Amino acid sequence: MRARRSAEPTVEPTAEPTVDEVVARPAGEVVARGLPARGVPAGEVVARGVPAGGVRARRERQVSDRQGELVREQEAAFVAWIASDEARAAARTDLRRRGLVADDATVDDVLGTVALRVLRRLRRRGPLAVHADGSDPVVAYARRAVTNAVVDLLRGPVVTPLDDGDQPARPPTGATGSPEALLDRLDGARLIDDLRRAVHLEMDERAPWAAAAALAFVTLATEPALPVDAAVPVPEDGKNAERAMWAGLHYAGRRDCFADREPAVVSTHDPAAAARLARACRTRRSRAAATVRRLLWRAWDQVTDRAGGRP
Amino acid sequence: MTGPRHGDLVASVDPVTNRIDLVGPAPGPAGVVRVELAGGRVQVEYDAADPGTVTLISTGARNGGPSPDTARALRRLGVASDGRPAAATGPDRLAGPDSSAEAIHTRLARFALLAAEIEETALDEHAEALARLELGVIAAHLPDDLGLVPDAGTLLATGARWFLTLGRGAGRLRRVPQVIGLVEDAARALRRHDEALAAALAEALPVTAGAPAEPAKLALRLSAAIRADRLAAGPVPGVEGRRRLPVLCAAGVDAEVRRAELVDGHVVVALRASAAGMWLRVHRRDRRPVPIGFAPFPDDGSPARVLLPGGVVATDLIVDVTPRPEEPCWHERTHALHRAVAAGRHALRLQRRADGFAAADRWEECAWGWERLGDRRRAELARRHAVAATVATDGPPPLGAGSSPGAASPAAPFVFEEWS
Numbered sequence: 001m002r003a004r005r006s007a008e009p010t011v012e013p014t015a016e017p018t019v020d021e022v023v024a025r026p027a028g029e030v031v032a033r034g035l036p037a038r039g040v041p042a043g044e045v046v047a048r049g050v051p052a053g054g055v056r057a058r059r060e061r062q063v064s065d066r067q068g069e070l071v072r073e074q075e076a077a078f079v080a081w082i083a084s085d086e087a088r089a090a091a092r093t094d095l096r097r098r099g100l101v102a103d104d105a106t107v108d109d110v111l112g113t114v115a116l117r118v119l120r121r122l123r124r125r126g127p128l129a130v131h132a133d134g135s136d137p138v139v140a141y142a143r144r145a146v147t148n149a150v151v152d153l154l155r156g157p158v159v160t161p162l163d164d165g166d167q168p169a170r171p172p173t174g175a176t177g178s179p180e181a182l183l184d185r186l187d188g189a190r191l192i193d194d195l196r197r198a199v200h201l202e203m204d205e206r207a208p209w210a211a212a213a214a215l216a217f218v219t220l221a222t223e224p225a226l227p228v229d230a231a232v233p234v235p236e237d238g239k240n241a242e243r244a245m246w247a248g249l250h251y252a253g254r255r256d257c258f259a260d261r262e263p264a265v266v267s268t269h270d271p272a273a274a275a276r277l278a279r280a281c282r283t284r285r286s287r288a289a290a291t292v293r294r295l296l297w298r299a300w301d302q303v304t305d306r307a308g309g310r311p
Numbered sequence: 312m313t314g315p316r317h318g319d320l321v322a323s324v325d326p327v328t329n330r331i332d333l334v335g336p337a338p339g340p341a342g343v344v345r346v347e348l349a350g351g352r353v354q355v356e357y358d359a360a361d362p363g364t365v366t367l368i369s370t371g372a373r374n375g376g377p378s379p380d381t382a383r384a385l386r387r388l389g390v391a392s393d394g395r396p397a398a399a400t401g402p403d404r405l406a407g408p409d410s411s412a413e414a415i416h417t418r419l420a421r422f423a424l425l426a427a428e429i430e431e432t433a434l435d436e437h438a439e440a441l442a443r444l445e446l447g448v449i450a451a452h453l454p455d456d457l458g459l460v461p462d463a464g465t466l467l468a469t470g471a472r473w474f475l476t477l478g479r480g481a482g483r484l485r486r487v488p489q490v491i492g493l494v495e496d497a498a499r500a501l502r503r504h505d506e507a508l509a510a511a512l513a514e515a516l517p518v519t520a521g522a523p524a525e526p527a528k529l530a531l532r533l534s535a536a537i538r539a540d541r542l543a544a545g546p547v548p549g550v551e552g553r554r555r556l557p558v559l560c561a562a563g564v565d566a567e568v569r570r571a572e573l574v575d576g577h578v579v580v581a582l583r584a585s586a587a588g589m590w591l592r593v594h595r596r597d598r599r600p601v602p603i604g605f606a607p608f609p610d611d612g613s614p615a616r617v618l619l620p621g622g623v624v625a626t627d628l629i630v631d632v633t634p635r636p637e638e639p640c641w642h643e644r645t646h647a648l649h650r651a652v653a654a655g656r657h658a659l660r661l662q663r664r665a666d667g668f669a670a671a672d673r674w675e676e677c678a679w680g681w682e683r684l685g686d687r688r689r690a691e692l693a694r695r696h697a698v699a700a701t702v703a704t705d706g707p708p709p710l711g712a713g714s715s716p717g718a719a720s721p722a723a724p725f726v727f728e729e730w731s
Binding site: 090093097098099100101103105106108109112113115116139140143147151153154155156157158159193196197199200203205208209211212215216219220222223226227228229247251252253 | 323325328330332334337338342343344345354356366367369427430431432433561562575576577590595597598599600601602603604605606607609616617618619620621635636637638639640641642644645648649652653656657684685686688689
């Protein structure tokens, strides 16, 4: 870690292990513990649509569970590798072979890029195929990702990937726990920075506003007294979590979720039209908030998965 | 341009994977373009500004020796996995009589340049359809046993579907001789892979005999759609403010920072123009920077605001503007490197379109970028390109691949670029 200047006020340092310490834990510890259903906070009931039943459904669930377990194993193996000296050596080799300076900052940027890409790949498209010769596919894949990241430095910014196949293979988790439930955990958690990183990792590039809202939510949920923008809408009887969610949507540019609060609309002479608009707006707000919550829970899952069940 | 140079590659073993790489000269100021062969096991990188130069071949071979398909691909490239020249291969049925390593490198470099062009520029639907079709045609003129990724059949089918979806929009393309030649080539090559699609593509062409070609500038304004070009000039300090902040602009961001400051616990950044689709991101400095907040730039030109956690100070922050907030946050040096490369790529694009003076400006920008990074070799090379670009402005550009995909020089303009 880069040392912070001690003379300047900084964010409260955490007493918890750093990410680097966490990811360096043996993979076995992460995969061995019994995880609750992914994304479902303890004690919450989640509507899952039609209840699954029958042999076929059971088999599908087993396959899905095994896939999920494999993904977690491979994630653990990857985070251990990316934090290793071997990964840094690989990045240095690739940079030098292309006549680039292999200083710490550039190596960090290359490995940061690789970490995001590989973890997103695993979470969206499932586990890597195991090699026929039994060799570890994770390190081989990660090594190649390092080369790609270095080559990408020597290319222009990509606008349209030739092969746009990186679509989510996994349906979004059904977890939509209440914001209060998440707040309880945030209050008790000190891995806020890890949660922020996980939000970035889990973000859907087709809806970046959700990540923006989630990050603002995390900030306000942990520090409710922060002064917010004067234009941030405030729910009349909202609890802390709801205020944080509204503020998050506002900072994420989702002003369309609050059109019913515009003075021009509130004072309209057509009460029926105003009521229709308000209803539409509430629906939009509710859907947007549900999207943000799903993202936050996925990120939360990831942090707690990595941290071996803490907090 | 001289022919591809691959004779001075040096074998080097990756200490992590024991993979053997053949390393050539370091790439120039506009970076590299790359192709994947042998089903993805072999990667070949060419210098983007000098596509005759092979800068690296990653063989995928380990100490035990290459797999058979890797060995075949390497033989085609004229090298063995230890970097020594390989025995020449015979003529190929598909590639025609000229299947020498030199000719294959020439086509591969052109393929890699066009693939990069498709990925790195925002083309309109007509340009994209033509570019993808041309990519397929170039691929079809390469030997099958190279194991190109994606393969020619896939590329041709994708290009054909793009072209066919233009529907009526393709009408204005149909009167351009180079486009007709390209579509005919593609339909011919596609017959091997998908007869029905090839027939549909061939039928998409009207009777062309005697059809007058429209004046080029009126017929197509395709490359006007190339947008992701003008580059931000590096970290721009905010103007007067309570706490000014440096803002990093990602390569390809065409935006000038009007205001960037820390006000009442918020990072506030305003751009002068072109804010649509741009995102303000704020990270806290760390070995792995921590994302603090993202905010879109509103369409009405008002500033974007990010709420900060308590206790964060300006020097802790990395503030950047990017169209892709999902990408990781980079240090300033990495941003600068990427911008220098992007300026070189833009210069190459302008050069292919015979806009020598604009290209020279971009080369100068590229040179300045490398100079700031302390890379004098690349800075000097970029300056030489700038001089060459202004000298070579007169006269039409060389013919592209539309008429002869196998024979075109790698640096010649592509069909979609020839009509602007």
